[in-house]
Amino acid sequence: MHTLNNSSSDKKELFASHIYVEEKIEAHPLVQRIRERFKEAEYVNIGHYKDIFCRQGQNTALQEHQKNIILARKEGTLVYEGAPVCQSFGHRYFYYTSCVMNCVYNCEYCYLKGMYPSANLVIFVNPEDIFAQVEQILKEHPVYLCVSYDTDLLAIESLTGFVSRWIEFTRQHPELTIEIRTKCANRKLFRELPVCERVIYAFTISPQPVTEQFEMRTPSMEARISCAGYALEQGHNVRLCFDPMLYFKDWREAYGEMLKKIREQIPDGALTDASVGSFRISKSYLKSMRKRYPDSAVIQFPYELQNGYYQYEPALVEEMEGYLTKQLQMLYPTLSIFRW
Amino acid sequence: MDFCIITKEVPVDEISPGNDKKDAMFPDIYLCNKVTDAERERSFYPDLIFPHPFMECEVTDLELAAQYKERLRQGGSHQTMVLVRPQTALRQSGQGESPNQSEQGEAQDQSEQKKSTKQSSDHSLEQAKNILAICLKQEFSEPRKNFSEPDFTQLCEEFSCSQTMAEQLRQYLCYGAAADIDSCKILEFMREEGRLPVPNKREGVKQLAYFKQQLIG
Ligand code: SF4
Numbered sequence: 001m002h003t004l005n006n007s008s009s010d011k012k013e014l015f016a017s018h019i020y021v022e023e024k025i026e027a028h029p030l031v032q033r034i035r036e037r038f039k040e041a042e043y044v045n046i047g048h049y050k051d052i053f054c055r056q057g058q059n060t061a062l063q064e065h066q067k068n069i070i071l072a073r074k075e076g077t078l079v080y081e082g083a084p085v086c087q088s089f090g091h092r093y094f095y096y097t098s099c100v101m102n103c104v105y106n107c108e109y110c111y112l113k114g115m116y117p118s119a120n121l122v123i124f125v126n127p128e129d130i131f132a133q134v135e136q137i138l139k140e141h142p143v144y145l146c147v148s149y150d151t152d153l154l155a156i157e158s159l160t161g162f163v164s165r166w167i168e169f170t171r172q173h174p175e176l177t178i179e180i181r182t183k184c185a186n187r188k189l190f191r192e193l194p195v196c197e198r199v200i201y202a203f204t205i206s207p208q209p210v211t212e213q214f215e216m217r218t219p220s221m222e223a224r225i226s227c228a229g230y231a232l233e234q235g236h237n238v239r240l241c242f243d244p245m246l247y248f249k250d251w252r253e254a255y256g257e258m259l260k261k262i263r264e265q266i267p268d269g270a271l272t273d274a275s276v277g278s279f280r281i282s283k284s285y286l287k288s289m290r291k292r293y294p295d296s297a298v299i300q301f302p303y304e305l306q307n308g309y310y311q312y313e314p315a316l317v318e319e320m321e322g323y324l325t326k327q328l329q330m331l332y333p334t335l336s337i338f339r340w
Numbered sequence: 341m342d343f344c345i346i347t348k349e350v351p352v353d354e355i356s357p358g359n360d361k362k363d364a365m366f367p368d369i370y371l372c373n374k375v376t377d378a379e380r381e382r383s384f385y386p387d388l389i390f391p392h393p394f395m396e397c398e399v400t401d402l403e404l405a406a407q408y409k410e411r412l413r414q415g416g417s418h419q420t421m422v423l424v425r426p427q428t429a430l431r432q433s434g435q436g437e438s439p440n441q442s443e444q445g446e447a448q449d450q451s452e453q454k455k456s457t458k459q460s461s462d463h464s465l466e467q468a469k470n471i472l473a474i475c476l477k478q479e480f481s482e483p484r485k486n487f488s489e490p491d492f493t494q495l496c497e498e499f500s501c502s503q504t505m506a507e508q509l510r511q512y513l514c515y516g517a518a519a520d521i522d523s524c525k526i527l528e529f530m531r532e533e534g535r536l537p538v539p540n541k542r543e544g545v546k547q548l549a550y551f552k553q554q555l556i557g
Contacts, residue, residue: 042373044373044374044398046383046385047383055385247556294514297515297520299518300518
């Protein structure tokens with residue numbers, strides 16, 4: 001069994017004891033590379049990834065403890081229009097895509113738990129087909145594309161090399177801007193990845209109590225802040241995402257403390273922008289998550305249903321997001337802040 | 341935990357071993373990672389999500405595939421498939437016996453041999469199940485606080501709940517349990533303060549909101 005993640009700041013190593021490979025891509029170079037990396041894993045040939053990933057009756061809570069990997073080829077529509085719950089940062093042509101389904105981290109509140117029938121990681125070996133679809137869209141208008149929504153691409157960069165490939169592709173297409181959302185704190189990557197002014201690394205930062213309690217396997221708050229600062233030093237574009245904000249007893253103090261730590265390391269004027277958003281999730285996802293995770297306080301919290309989305313009651317949303325926005329404005333007077 | 345183990349004896353030549361665990365502690369027990377229904381050309385992949393000390397294999401077996409599908413149809417179960425090589429097969433492949441056993445085997449009459457083979461397979465299956473149960477317990481058991489659960493029907497009456505209010509109340513109780521909050525204690529205080537039971541639905545809505553506030557703090 002091998003560890004998936006090289007980042008020394010990750011709290012818990014992730015093991016992949018089984019790797020399922022679609023027969024048609026057995027000879028693909030990325031499959032070979034992953035085989036090299038996971039020599040001791042058990043390999044199982046499969047027909048189509050959905051045979052295993054979409055199987056009914058999977059116990060995702062169990063799978064979370066030890067995620068297996070499925071290697072597949074992605075087909076059909078590969079680029080989607082941005083969902084209404086996602087922040088577009090003022091971009092008119094907002095899209096997202098996923099070369100990977102599911103994430104090596106395990107955030108208790110993550111919508112992926114309600115979206116997918118399995119917790120196993122699916123890695124699509126053919127990003128070149130996604131590139132081709134993006135090129136088609138680029139013929140019509142500029143594109144703002146989030147490439148790390150349904151996963152954390154940076155956290156598995158040493159395994160897949162997808163982030164490097166996205167940067168290379170973006171550099172060749174002046175009308176394309178990409179966002180890479182991450183909780184990864186692997187400084188080495190930011191030393192090695194080429195700088196591109198249209199690539200934005202969006203670090204999700206949460207107060208340490210949230211990280212400890214609800215963001216399993218992720219790097220600590222300190223490590224993420226320090227890595228974001230380091231990425232800026234290396235010349236990369238950095239966005240900070242305070243999203244989702246979670247409500248808990250001492251949320252005000254914890255978020256205040258977090259901002260103080262950030263300000264100590266990141267000066268005003270350095271960040272591309274920031275986003276603030278309290279927890280929200282579609283009705284159907286939360287319904288399925290509540291069934292699967294009866295012991296999770298963050299999932300079982302009595303949210304209010306508004307226009308098909310569960311969220312905190314409006315007064316609390318205002319209080320939390322308002323507080324964070326105000327504090328941010330005080331610490332970073334020139335920063336553009338996008339509120340969900 | 342909703343967990344189910346499908347077990348079967350499968351002749352050795354029908355099993356394609358996966359990993360090459362030469363030092364496997366249980367050479368006669370396999371966990372199946374792929375079962376194929378050759379007639380319908382469909383394969384199924386039983387769950388293998390925790391570290392275990394067994395060898396793994398693929399198998400083409402109509403009966404097992406049908407069993408597996410049926411379990412899936414019934415829904416909810418975590419599926420693990422344990423296959424055991426019958427002792428006869430083990431003998432042929434020269435495994436699973438001591439020289440002593442071999443000598444004794446020659447002396448046994450056929451029915452006794454069958455009986456002992458059956459016992460031995462049953463024993464292996466039992467052993468596999470026990471080990472799997474231990475693996476699962478070690479990996480996944482988490483301590484939970486043991487608060488007493490309030491009587492939901494009685495509570496609905498106390499809050500004078502409509503259907504929607506009852507659903508909210510149920511969610512509040514689920515949250516309380518997940519967040520390790522003693523809901524019964526809060527409800528008891530509410531009774532002591534004269535908040536419960538409520539005289540009408542309107543008051544019920546008010547007290548339900550109060551209960552939520554106490555829960556989420
Ligand atoms: S890092 Fe993001 S994608 Fe990964 S589990 Fe956490 S919330 Fe989900």
